[in-house]
Amino acid sequence: MARMKFLCDAERCIECNGCVTACKQENEVPWGVNRRRVVTINDGVVGAEKSISVACMHCSDAPCMAVCPVDCFYRTEDGVVLHDKDLCIGCGYCFYACPFGAPQFPQAGAFGLRGKMDKCTFCAGGPEPDRSEAEFQKYGRNRLAEGKLPACAEMCSTKALLGGDGDVIADIYRDRVLRRGKGSEVWGWGTAYGPGKPGAAPAQPRKS
C-alpha cells in the first residue's frame, strides 16, 4: 500500500529553487503564497552550507489536523493530508501547529486580513471532483489522479527532492547513501513520520 512522502537530500540540493518554480507553475499558486520553499543554513560558509526544500510533509499524525477548530483536514488512503477550503475560516491555528511552516495564507485585503489556508497538496488536489476546473481553481493540479507524482520532485534537476511512495524513495535514498558513503540524515522524517526504527514498516493510513 503506497504511503506518500517527501524526502529532501541535503547533500544534493543546490538551492536552485526549481521545485518552488515548478510548484508555482503547476498549481498556479497566487502571488505571496509559497507552498514550497528552499531553506539554506550556513549560507556562504564553505563546506558547511546546506539547503533543503521544505513544504507540507503530510505527517502521520498531523498537528494541523489536531488543532483545526472547524475540522477541515483529512488524510487520503495513500497518506496525503488535505483540507476542504470551503470549511476553512483562515484562523491560522494550523500555521502555529505545523513544525514545517507549511500552511500559507493569502493576503485578502488591507489590514493583514487573511484568506483561506493554502498548502502543498502533494499534487493530489482536494475534495472536489478529480481533474475538474473547480479542483484546479481551489487546490491546483491533481497529478496523482493522472498517474503522476508531485511536480516539484519530478522537476528536481539534481533529484535532491524525492516524492512518492515512502518505501520506494527510502530505497532510492538508501542506495544513494551507500554509494557515496555519507549524508544519511533524512531531514524532517522523525518529526513528520515518527521516530520509528530502521527497517520498520511505515505507519498505515487510517481509513476515514
Place this chain on the structure above:
Amino acid sequence: MKKLLFVMGALFLVSACTERQQVIDQASEKRYQGKRDTQPWDNDPLAYAKAAPNSFAAPSWNKGDRASWETQIKARNERQNENKRIGD
C-alpha cells in the same frame, strides 16, 4: 440547603470551563466535517498514456483498480532514481 444550591450552582458554572481535547489522536481524523474526496485510482488514465504506452507514460492503470495504480506510481517513482534510469 442554601449551601447545597450554592455548590451545585458553582459546579454548573465550572462545567462551562471544559475544553476540547487538543492532543494528536486518531479521533481528530474522524472529526472531518468537509466534503468526501474521490480516490486517484477511480479515474481513467490520461488519453495519451492509454493510447501509446511508452517509457514516458507507461505502464498505465485500470480505472478503479488500486493495485494497478500503485504499480504505475511506483514505476514512475523509479524514474527519480538516476542509478536505474541512466545506469551505472
